[in-house]
Amino acid sequence: MNGELLRLVDAIHRDKNIDRDILLEGIEQALASAARKVYGSEEITVTIDRETGDISALDGDTPIDPVSLGRIAAQTAKQVMIQKIREAERDVIFEEYQDRKGQLVTGTVQRFEGGSLIVNLGKTEGILPRGEQIPGEVYQPGDRIRVLVLDVRKVGPRVKIILSRTHPDLIRRLFELEVPEVSEKIIEIKDLSREAGQRTKIAVSSIDSKVDCVGACVGVRGSRIKNIVDELNGEKIDIVRWNESPEVLIMAALKPAEISSIDLDPENMRARVIVPEDQLSLAIGKKGQNVRLASKLSSWELDIVSEAEA
Known part of the structure; x- marks a missing residue:
């Protein structure tokens, strides 16, 4: 039993990536618990020799007969192995996927x-x-x-x-996957707003003046952005160039609509955006989607009015 126990523990350690001591400590605890029930004593301790696999038990200071202990061990070890394997596999999976949160x-x-x-x-x-x-x-x-x-x-x-599939970080990870400059942090995704399945607006900037952040994200003949759109089953993606100027960023975020002028109210983070009459519906978008996404992207509350209304 003793050599067989160690061989089994070592095999599980290799195959399941479960720490050897965790298995042996679990068997020791279960053996002690089983022996306490059999002998009616709470003073029983069990030790497994890590080198030989020999099992020894004490009831206080009195050794317990190894033969009777062996019968208890045979019944208990298998149950403990199964339980510990399940617990350890759960812990391994938990740690692996805990590290992959957001990926x-x-x-x-x-x-x-x-x-x-x-x-x-x-x-x-x-x-x-x-x-x-x-x-x-x-x-x-x-x-x-x-x-x-x-x-x-x-x-x-x-x-x-x-x-x-709906979280905005899915878009970030897809851009990191398809656009090397994003994964290499040459291009930074400054912010994005998304209505999953319909449309996403994403603002990007480059730390290298030689790298066109929008062009790099789009790719040659649109190859990079096409792969991302295909992965999202046709969700539209607008890529805009980030700018520290609220007016410039708002104008970019509202594209494809053309903007006449913008009046900012910094205290309330509101912006009154004036557009030509023929650009009003384009600026607002279907069911208000364009202005809603642009507002989230820019962090300004946007009021769209036509030149006639202004």
Whole structure:
């Protein structure tokens, strides 16, 4: 039993990446607990020799017969191994995905539970709740899906990994993936506003005057931005050049609309934006989307009025 116990512990340590001492300490604790029930004593302690695997037990200062202890050990060790493997696997998965919060992962749609998608991530599963799914996207079991790790929690013996397709950071990670200058921090994403599945506005700047931040994000013949839009199933993305001047940034954020003038109220962070009559609906956008996203991007509350109204 003793040599076999150590070989089993070492095998689990290698295969499951579970610390050897955690397994042995768990077996010691479980053996002591089982022996206390058998012998009716709370003074029992159990020790496993880390080199030989020999098991010894004391009831206070009195040694316990190894033969009877061996019977208890045989019954207990397997149960402890299973429990510790589950706990350690949970901890390994938790730590791995805790480190990946805010990062992209790729998985396979496994099944549906209510309105949520269960995504196979390889070693474990993640949950894409209905509220984190892009409206209009449809998936079938077996489909590949790229998602953002939104949150990681321990729930009893399991790890609950919450995924998202709607979070703004999904856009950031996709740009880091497709645009080397972003991942290398030559180009910085200063801010972005998003209405998932419909439209995103993203403001970028470059620390290198030789690098055109907007052009680099778009790519040759639009190749880079096309890959991102395809990943988002057609979500529109407006890339604007960041500027410290609120007027310049607001004008860029409201594109494709042309702006006549802007009156700022810095105290209330409001801006009155005057546009030609034929640009009014373009500036406001469908159901107010353009002005809403531009307002979030610039951090100014925008009031759009026509030249006639001004």
